[in-house]
Amino acid sequence: MRLPTLAPTLAKILLAATLVALGAHNASVQAADAPVKIQALRGGTPLTQDNPPQGGHQERDRAPMDRDFVQQPPLIPHAIHGYQITKNFNKCMDCHAWQKTKNTGATKVSVTHFKSREGTELDNISPRRYFCTQCHVPQTDAKPLVENSFQRARGLQ
Ligand code: HEC
Numbered sequence: 340m341r342l343p344t345l346a347p348t349l350a351k352i353l354l355a356a357t358l359v360a361l362g363a364h365n366a367s368v369q370a371a372d373a374p375v376k377i378q379a380l381r382g383g384t385p386l387t388q389d390n391p392p393q394g395g396h397q398e399r400d401r402a403p404m405d406r407d408f409v410q411q412p413p414l415i416p417h418a419i420h421g422y423q424i425t426k427n428f429n430k431c432m433d434c435h436a437w438q439k440t441k442n443t444g445a446t447k448v449s450v451t452h453f454k455s456r457e458g459t460e461l462d463n464i465s466p467r468r469y470f471c472t473q474c475h476v477p478q479t480d481a482k483p484l485v486e487n488s489f490q491r492a493r494g495l496q
C-alpha cells in the first residue's frame with residue numbers, strides 16, 4: 340500500500356542525488372581545466388626586457404658548510420657577484436680547473452664533472468656540468484621559509 344507513495348519520493352531523491360553528483364563532477368572538471376597561474380621570479384616582464392636588479396643578499400666568504408647528503412652539490416662558500424659563465428668564458432674554472440687549483444687554493448672540480456652524457460670520460464669539463472650555478476648556489480644561514488622535518492642523511496650525521 341505504501342509503495343506507490345514511496346516510489347515517486349524515492350525517484351525524486353535519486354534524481355536529486357544524481358544531479359548533485361553530476362554538478363560536482365562538472366565543477367571538478369572545470370577546476371582541472373582552469374589555467375594554472377604561475378608566479379615566475381621575473382614577474383610579468385617579457386623576455387625581451389630586463390627587470391631592475393634587486394638588492395640581493397650575498398653571504399660573506401666563510402668555511403664551507405657541511406653537506407646534507409653525499410650526492411649534494413656543495414654550496415659555494417664565497418661571493419660570486421660578477422662571476423660570468425658564458426659560451427666562451429667560465430669564471431669559476433679560472434680557479435676551480437685542476438691546473439689552476441694549486442695557485443688558487445680552490446677545490447678541484449669533481450671528477451664526475453668530466454663525464455659526458457654518454458658516459459665518455461673527457462679531458463675537460465663536460466658540457467652538462469658547464470653551467471655551475473645550475474647546481475651550485477652560494478651558502479646562506481637563512482632560516483627555512485617553510486617549517487620542515489628534513490634531516491641530514493644518517494651517514495653524515
Ligand atoms: C677567485 C677564485 C675563485 C673563483 C672565481 C670561484 N671560486 Fe669557488 N672556491 C674558491 C676557493 C679558494 C674555494 C675554497 C674555499 C674554502 O675551502 O674555504 C672555493 C670553494 C668552492 C666550493 C666549495 C667546494 C667544497 O668542497 O665544499 C664550490 C662549490 C665553489 N667554490 C663553486 C664555485 C662556483 C660555482 C664558481 C663560479 C660561479 C666559483 N666557485 C668561482 C675560489 C674561487
Ligand code: HEC
Nearest residue numbers: 410411412431435446447448449451468469470471473474
Ligand atoms: C648538474 C649539476 C652540477 C653542475 C652543472 C656542476 N656541478 Fe659541481 N658538483 C655537483 C655535485 C652533485 C657534486 C657532488 C658529487 C660529485 O662530486 O659529483 C659536485 C661537486 C663539486 C665540487 C666538490 C668536489 C670535491 O672534491 O668535493 C666542486 C669544487 C664543484 N662541484 C665545482 C663545480 C664547478 C666549478 C662547476 C662548473 C664548471 C660545477 N661544479 C658544475 C653538481 C654539479
